[in-house]
Amino acid sequence: MANGQQVHATITTTDGAGNTATATADHSVSLDYVATADITIHQISGDDILNAAESQKPTTTISGTVGGDARVHDVVTLTVNGHEFTGTVQPMPNGQLGYAIDVNTADLANGQQVHASITTTDYAGNTATATADHGVSVDYVATADITIHQIAVDDIINATESMKPTTTVTGTVGGDARVHDVITLTVNGHEFTGTVQPMPDGHLGYAIDVNTADLANGQQVHATITTTDGAGNTATATADHSVSLDYVAT
Incomplete structure (x- = not known):
């Protein structure tokens, strides 16, 4: 049966009057030995x-x-x-x-x-x-870090600098921090925000303008970043930086 895959059936009969008749039928089979x-x-x-x-x-x-x-x-x-x-x-x-x-x-x-x-x-x-x-x-762990560069070049606000409406605060970020992550600077109780951007030196960083009057009154900058890594873990980093005032030359 497996080799031929064909059945041929034949019957020959004789009726009561002596007549004979033959009938045949053919039927095929297929093989299926393997499931997948x-x-x-x-x-x-x-x-x-x-x-x-x-x-x-x-x-x-x-x-x-x-x-x-x-x-x-x-x-x-x-x-x-x-x-x-x-x-x-x-x-x-x-x-x-x-x-x-x-x-x-x-x-x-x-x-x-x-x-x-x-x-x-x-x-x-x-x-x-x-x-x-x-x-x-x-x-299970994301990492983040943030720095604050010297402010007003020397961390001292002089009389001329104090007259500017804003002062730019810059710094770098690292770890799992990414472009467009939000940076928040808190100065004298007020918040100033910006986003992480590529810097000319190849690092990631930020440059955010803060109110100079707040900077002069508070004399402290608190920076915060919260980032999410590629696996979905979050990390927060903070940094603090002080400035001093010097409005008078002697």
Whole structure:
């Protein structure tokens, strides 16, 4: 049967009057010895990085697609840090078949690896197994730093400088600080804001005009930046800088 893939049937009969008749029929069969399956794992937590906030969630959803002879309700098993989490294949909004299974976030953070497996049976009764592996990393800490340059060149406001309506305060930022992060300068109880920009020397920094009268009265600048790194962690840095007044030459 497997070699021929064709059945030819014949019958010959004789009726009561002695007449004979023959009938034939042909029927084909096909062979299906192999089932196929495949499985993928999507990016985890959007970027394959668990940040500090994400690590606090009790569970993290792992999703992916399946293909080949995989069917709705087939079982998908995820192994994370030695523990198994199971779900079933479901239709996805994009028309594909896939899965979405919650796993223990602590296991994900400790193991940093997901092993996915599916075994399916096709309509001919053949079975197939597919596996996939996907790694994640952890990043719980963002860093930031900020400096304040000398103000009015020498940190002294003289009589001429005190007459200017504003004084520019500059400095650098570092760590995970990025262009367009907001810098806040607090002077004499008033806030002045600007954003991080590339500086001519290749560093990142800022230049913000503050009220000179506030600077003269307060004689102190407090700088703050809050930034978010690529993993979604936040960090805040501060710096303080003083100026003095000298309006009289002797």
